[in-house]
Amino acid sequence: ELGADRQPGQPLLAPRPVFEAADARDNGSLTLEVYASLRSPYTAIAFDNAIALARDSGVTLSLRPVLPMVMRGAPMTREKGMYIFLDTAREARAAGVRFGKFYDPIGEPVRRCYSLYPWAVEQGRGVELMSSFLRHAFAEGVNTNSDAGLRKVVEAAGLNWAEAQQHLGKPGWEPLLEENRLAMYTAGLWGVPSFRLLDENGAEVLSLWGQDRLWRVAREIQRLRPAS
Template structure:
């Protein structure tokens, strides 16, 4: 029996990146299909989020995400460029967001083809793994190819159907909220949300209770 789960994911979320490879490994080893459900990050959904956070929040987050990466042996570096265009000094989010909109729509196009999990991991390794100018050259084309996808085809879909893809991305967010959470990464299995990269083992434990077996 193959189980199924949904993974709600943001390409701007460092913790989503720190979870995606481990979920990909789980889906490779065990009989579970994990469908990627991309959502736009809080910077798009709540542009004032960073301005109203405690001053220590950002410093602690940077410290923690680097140590999580080190603990799990995951390559990690600051995105170059950041998927979100943001004033570092004021934390204000720019109204024009070309990077995050393209990559999230590409992720949704990949999800339509059943390859969202793999594409998000491959693209995430570019964004958060230290690739400079990950949005240029053949970086994303190579990542898409590793996921069995054609970037040119995905980009055509993004250009032709931006509103439809955004509607699907909005539906992903609504499904996440309906499942009982709002943040990413969140895996929803059998109606139960598991939020955070530190809940992967617990999600697997729950799946094992429901008959999770190796492939």
């Protein structure tokens, strides 16, 4: 449309790197920090793959949710917002990931779900709650601002809705997300999804941003894996 690619049928000048986690094995000495937001389209299409990478490679997963940028006061024009959604759709198609039937969860839906996050972590389902919310909001078009919509999210995460209602809307989750934001900024990262790979001593060996950088994380895990 912009005339930037006048021969779309030609091979790419720089082919998209292949994401392969099968050969990237670790004994748990490495830690993968995943910085994610419940309102990030880019996070939505990378989240499950990032979690699967940690699981399949044997590294220790540290999920570090943060508040969406626009809910932290970052400016967002309509044009930028449209670009992000269109670009995410393109990335999702290339990666074979479901995306596009979305119901924007900005504001109260995000806060309500985050209010459940500490409880979900106690139940061992924090990852599942975030995965379910992202899927329902960005791939299934569920209105997560309604109790009916949030109930679908909660129950799909393997959690009890009646028990969830006892924690819904309660404060106390904010300091955790602020701590994660500060850690992300300290690492020189600014947006989500971002990833940090740490060695057994907690020292950073890799930090990067972007849903299309998981291949780089997988290769670094493979490079650092213990000799068999």
